[in-house]
Every structure is written in structure tokens, then in C-alpha cells.
Amino acid sequence: MLHANIKTGEEVIHMATPAEEELGESKWEVKVPEKKLKDKLFFENLKAVVIDTNLCSRCLTCVSICPSGLIVTDEDIVGFPDFEKNCFDCGACVRVCPRFIYEPPSGLGNYIEIVAAKSKRFKGQDGAMATELIASAIDMGMIDQGLFVDRNEKWETSIFHVRYPEQVGVGTLGGTKYVFAGILPALKEAIRFTKKGVGVVGTPCMISGIRKLQQEFPVFKEKVKLVVGLFCTENFHYNDLMKFLRDEKGIEIEKILKTNISKGSMYVTVAGAEKKRKIKMAEFEERGLVAKGCDFCTDFTAVQSDASVGSVGSEAGFSTIIVRNENAKEVMAFIREKGTAEFGEKVVMDEIDYLIKFKKKREEHIKELKLPE
Amino acid sequence: MKKVGTPEYNLQDKLKYHLSALSTAAKQVALPLNITTHYPRERRRWPDCFRGYILFDPERCISCFQCSFICPANAIWMKEAPSNRYYPTLDYGKCIFCHFCVDSCPGGALKPTKIHDVAYRTMEEMLTLTEEMVEPPEIIREDKVFVDYVIDTEDLSLKRTKGRDNLIVEIAPSQGVPMVSQCVDRASCIACKVCEKVCESGAVSSIKDEERLIVKMAIDAEKCTGCGLCVKECSMQILRLVRK
Numbered sequence: 001m002l003h004a005n006i007k008t009g010e011e012v013i014h015m016a017t018p019a020e021e022e023l024g025e026s027k028w029e030v031k032v033p034e035k036k037l038k039d040k041l042f043f044e045n046l047k048a049v050v051i052d053t054n055l056c057s058r059c060l061t062c063v064s065i066c067p068s069g070l071i072v073t074d075e076d077i078v079g080f081p082d083f084e085k086n087c088f089d090c091g092a093c094v095r096v097c098p099r100f101i102y103e104p105p106s107g108l109g110n111y112i113e114i115v116a117a118k119s120k121r122f123k124g125q126d127g128a129m130a131t132e133l134i135a136s137a138i139d140m141g142m143i144d145q146g147l148f149v150d151r152n153e154k155w156e157t158s159i160f161h162v163r164y165p166e167q168v169g170v171g172t173l174g175g176t177k178y179v180f181a182g183i184l185p186a187l188k189e190a191i192r193f194t195k196k197g198v199g200v201v202g203t204p205c206m207i208s209g210i211r212k213l214q215q216e217f218p219v220f221k222e223k224v225k226l227v228v229g230l231f232c233t234e235n236f237h238y239n240d241l242m243k244f245l246r247d248e249k250g251i252e253i254e255k256i257l258k259t260n261i262s263k264g265s266m267y268v269t270v271a272g273a274e275k276k277r278k279i280k281m282a283e284f285e286e287r288g289l290v291a292k293g294c295d296f297c298t299d300f301t302a303v304q305s306d307a308s309v310g311s312v313g314s315e316a317g318f319s320t321i322i323v324r325n326e327n328a329k330e331v332m333a334f335i336r337e338k339g340t341a342e343f344g345e346k347v348v349m350d351e352i353d354y355l356i357k358f359k360k361k362r363e364e365h366i367k368e369l370k371l372p373e
Numbered sequence: 374m375k376k377v378g379t380p381e382y383n384l385q386d387k388l389k390y391h392l393s394a395l396s397t398a399a400k401q402v403a404l405p406l407n408i409t410t411h412y413p414r415e416r417r418r419w420p421d422c423f424r425g426y427i428l429f430d431p432e433r434c435i436s437c438f439q440c441s442f443i444c445p446a447n448a449i450w451m452k453e454a455p456s457n458r459y460y461p462t463l464d465y466g467k468c469i470f471c472h473f474c475v476d477s478c479p480g481g482a483l484k485p486t487k488i489h490d491v492a493y494r495t496m497e498e499m500l501t502l503t504e505e506m507v508e509p510p511e512i513i514r515e516d517k518v519f520v521d522y523v524i525d526t527e528d529l530s531l532k533r534t535k536g537r538d539n540l541i542v543e544i545a546p547s548q549g550v551p552m553v554s555q556c557v558d559r560a561s562c563i564a565c566k567v568c569e570k571v572c573e574s575g576a577v578s579s580i581k582d583e584e585r586l587i588v589k590m591a592i593d594a595e596k597c598t599g600c601g602l603c604v605k606e607c608s609m610q611i612l613r614l615v616r617k
Binding site (some may be wrong): 027028031034065066067068069088091095113174207217219220 | 409415554555556558559560561562563564565581586587588589590591592594595608610611
């Protein structure tokens with residue numbers, strides 16, 4: 001039950017008061033979303049509009065919210081085996097899907113400041129500032145749990161729950177993974193047990209999913225305190241990408257230390273080799289390795305996040321941070337106070353603008369998209 | 374100081390009991406039984422709240438898994454019955470006879486008995502299936518007399534009664550604290566109706582209003598037994614048990 005706070009006008013969560021409990025008053029109403037395709041189950045709607053049209057970004061928001069827990073990902077495609085039989089038809093998946101009613105976010109978004117910084121405590125892909133933000137938020141007591149994407153030797157992703165900043169020292173936590181990870185289903189589990197709040201790092205599509213969850217369900221609004229977005233141009237399907245690197249490029253997956261994309265090429269650092277391997281993005285696109293959902297994504301800087309982090313725009317070894325709201329500003333102030341990060345000279349906005357425009361071009365793909373009537 | 378008074382025997386009684394003891398020993402030598410023989414053939418009369426063998430009434434079971442969750446010895450396993458319902462099975466090899474399961478059962482489906490001397494030949498036999506829990510087990514009973522300690526003004530005295538003590542007791546199911554299910558964060562409800570599906574007493578209801586695109590959810594506090602099934606199953610974890 002949402003009520004407006006008289007002073008601030010903000011919506012606040014209404015918990016059942018003891019008086020109401022005594023009365024045994026437990027009647028409530030739940031809004032159900034409208035179906036685009038009438039006479040069909042909600043999951044069929046989602047399948048027709050989002051999954052079958054390749055609009056799906058695989059953010060896994062639907063997986064996290066489905067009460068049956070039977071929405072799964074198979075070969076990087078979201079599916080629901082036997083949904084005719086098992087779907088509860090509650091509409092939760094449609095309510096939270098950021099692309100069912102798609103309002104593509106783009107541009108630089110609102111921000112308070114843009115700075116370049118480098119963590120003194122952690123080592124990561126560039127400045128390790130996403131890690132630093134979460135670790136500092138744990139230090140200052142804003143959150144008691146941070147969700148990170150970890151990887152194993154084969155670059156398969158898994159979710160790592162961080163409760164103490166020292167845990168972030170694990171070598172594979174920082175760094176870009178370029179494959180999908182199920183951070184949202186882990187987030188739903190995490191909010192059950194958290195006392196102070198949870199901090200998350202994710203790609204722009206995941207951030208949109210989290211915001212949609214927060215908009216629909218107060219329990220997420222209350223418990224998810226810090227949302228750090230990553231600059232993202234595109235993502236890859238794990239199996240296809242690894243097969244390509246192994247079979248066609250002859251790179252041993254276990255020896256890859258780092259991957260990064262800049263100026264239209266992917267650079268792969270391999271242990272023992274002096275030079276980085278350069279693979280042009282066009283090669284990936286030819287083979288259709290880039291996730292199809294990314295074709296419809298126009299958001300480079302994760303405009304809906306609390307703070308966005310990426311390497312673009314700052315010199316080597318530094319991260320660019322776009323601080324967007326008060327939560328993130330507090331954390332940045334804490335970092336400055338404790339001196340856990342070194343701040344860079346300046347941020348080259350042209351580089352960021354270039355990629356924002358590059359992704360903005362994908363709006364055409366959305367226009368071309370034919371949605372079922 | 375209080376004394377336990379013993380019955381007084383005359384010579385005839387003493388002779389009788391001695392002969393009986395000798396014949397019992399002789400019988401055991403010739404035809405040994407596989408359990409310890411009671412001697413004298415009398416039982417203490419146990420109180421009705423004695424924690425013994427547990428009986429099960431499938432009609433009252435709501436498959437809430439409470440007994441298997443609460444069992445500290447992990448002796449209770451739920452098994453699927455042909456009716457797709459889950460019923461408990463009890464491994465007496467693990468059971469510590471704490472009767473937490475009996476006390477926690479919201480429907481009173483588990484019932485205590487005074488039976489405490491069931492003998493098994495193998496470990497496998499000790500795993501008692503649901504069907505075997507419905508009827509009391511077959512036990513060898515040689516007792517013809519039961520004894521009671523009675524407080525007779527000042528002294529405790531032993532009282533002998535002829536006949537057999539009834540080991541099956543009719544005891545009212547444990548009431549506990551009356552609880553009722555409540556939704557604590559109504560705005561986070563997704564109306565998946567899992568609570569309605571799992572509720573055995575029909576306390577949760579939902580009405581879909583097609584025109585307004587609204588689902589009206591309600592929990593009837595009168596019908597709710599406070600079993601906690603819906604609290605456990607709620608996908609958003611927004612139901613809680615509160616005191617009635």
C-alpha cells in the first residue's frame with residue numbers, strides 16, 4: 001500500500017500497523033498489467049513481444065520475479081518449458097520487463113559530477129572504481145552486501161556475495177566479463193536476508209530491470225541502496241564467444257587474463273604472450289556473436305543508475321565515474337574523505353559522446369522492429 | 374522423610390511369586406523370546422503425556438512439512454502419496470522422542486501414544502512408512518497388572534491394579550499460540566495466488582476484476598489456522614504469521 005508522505009510528497013511504504021493486525025483486516029488489491037495479446041497467458045505475451053522478436057536483453061528480471069521459478073535460460077535464450085501448464089498467469093514478468101513497454105533510455109542522463117579516479121585498494125580492469133564504490137558503501141554502513149560477478153578459469157560467470165571489503169581482493173571479481181550473468185535472481189535472494197541494504201554492479205539493461213523492479217515493488221525500493229552501472233556497448237553469448245576464440249583464433253580460454261573493447265576492436269591479453277590479441281568488432285558482428293538484444297539498446301552510460309563507471313574518457317589505469325544522485329555522492333564524499341582513491345586530471349567528454357552517439361544510432365533498429373498486434 | 378510403602382505379603386503370596394519366577398526363568402531357557410521379558414509381569418502406568426511411539430492420521434494432515442522441518446534429529450522425511458500429497462515417514466533409528474513434531478503439528482495429525490517398547494530386527498525396519506504409522510504396532514504384552522505410585526496423605530505407596538493399561542491415549546492436540554497469516558507489504562504483492570493454492574482451510578481468496586484489471590486478495594482471519602504454509606510458499610516473502 002503506497003501513501004504519500006505529507007511533508008515530502010514522496011511515496012512511502014505502508015506497513016500493516018498493529019491496530020490493523022488486531023482487526024484482522026487483510027484485504028488488498030493488486031493491479032494487473034494489460035495484455036497486448038488478449039486471451040493469451042502473460043508469459044506468451046512476453047514471449048511474443050520481447051523474446052521472439054529478439055528484443056530481449058537477457059537482463060533476467062523476469063527470471064528473478066517469476067513465482068513459479070520456472071523461467072530459465074537455455075543457451076542464452078530466456079524460456080519457460082511447459083508454460084501452458086505451469087504459468088500462474090500473474091503478469092509479474094510483464095510488469096517488470098524493461099522492454100515489454102520499451103522506452104529506450106539514451107544519452108548522458110542527469111549527473112552531479114563526472115570525475116576520473118583510480119582505486120588505491122583494489123586492482124581491476126582500469127581504475128577498479130565500481131569495486132571501490134561498493135566496498136566504500138559497505139565501509140560506511142550504507143549497505144551490508146554487495147553483489148559481484150565472478151568468473152572461473154573458463155570465463156563462466158557466477159555471482160559472488162561480498163560482505164566485507166577484504167573479500168573483494170579475489171582476483172577475478174573486477175574486470176569486464178563480456179558474457180551474461182544472473183545478477184538479478186541473486187538480488188532477489190539477497191534482499192531477503194539483508195538488514196541495511198544491497199549494492200549491485202550491472203550493465204545498463206540490468207539497471208533498467210532493477211529500476212523497474214523498484215518501481216513496481218517497494219521491497220526492492222527499500223532494500224536496493226546502491227546501483228552502479230557500467231558503460232556498455234554490447235554483450236556476447238558465452239558459448240559462441242568462447243568457441244570463436246578457441247577454434248578460430250586459437251586462444252586458450254584458461255590463459256586469458258583480461259578482455260577489453262576500445263576503438264572498434266576487442267583486445268585480449270593472454271598469459272605468456274607479450275602482445276595483446278586484437279580482434280576487430282566487425283568479425284564478431286559477421287558471425288552474429290553479439291547478443292541480439294543489444295541491437296536495440298541505446299543506453300551506453302546506464303542513465304538510470306546511481307553512478308556509472310567505465311574506462312572511456314579517462315587515461316589508462318583510471319575509471320570515469322558519472323555521479324548521478326545523492327546516494328552515490330555520499331559514497332564519493334566518503335572515498336575522498338578516506339583517501340582510498342586517487343583522482344585523475346580530467347575526463348575527455350568527446351570519447352564518451354562518440355559512443356553515446358554510436359549507440360543512439362540503434363534507435364533505427366527499434367523503429368524497424370515489428371511487434372505483434 | 375517420605376517413604377515408599379511396599380505391599381505386605383503373606384507366606385502364601387511369597388511362595389506363589391517364587392514359583393512364578395522360577396517358571397519364567399525355565400520358560401526362557403526352553404523358548405527364548407527376542408525381547409526382554411517383563412518380570413514381574415506388571416507395568417508402570419505411564420502418564421497420558423508420555424512421549425512414545427507416534428501415530429498418524431492422514432485425514433488431519435495438511436502436508437505443511439512442519440514436522441519434518443522441526444525435527445532436530447532429521448528423522449522425519451516427507452514421502453509423496455498416490456494422491457500427490459506429502460505425508461511423513463518416521464525413522465525410529467534416528468528419533469529422539471522429543472515429540473516436537475507432535476507439538477508443532479497444526480492439524481493434530483500426529484498423536485502420541487504410551488507405546489515405547491517396539492522391537493525391530495533390522496535397521497531398515499525402523500524406517501516406519503506412513504501406512505504403518507496409522508495403526509499402533511504389534512507388541513508382545515504379557516502384563517496383567519499395572520502399578521501406580523499414589524500419594525497417600527504423607528507416604529508414597531505402590532498401588533497394584535489388575536487389568537491392562539490402555540496405551541493409546543486420547544489427548545487434545547497442542548494449541549500453541551494462535552497465529553494468523555498477514556500480508557506485511559501489500560504493494561509488493563504480485564497476485565500469483567500461490568497462497569490461495571496452498572491454503573488447506575480456504576482462508577485465502579482472490580477475485581479477479583477483469584474490467585478494472587485488479588485482483589482482490591483477502592485472508593480470512595477466522596478461517597486461517599496459522600499453519601504458515603502460505604508464509605513459506607510466498608514468492609515475494611511478504612506474508613508473516615502474527616498473533617491472533
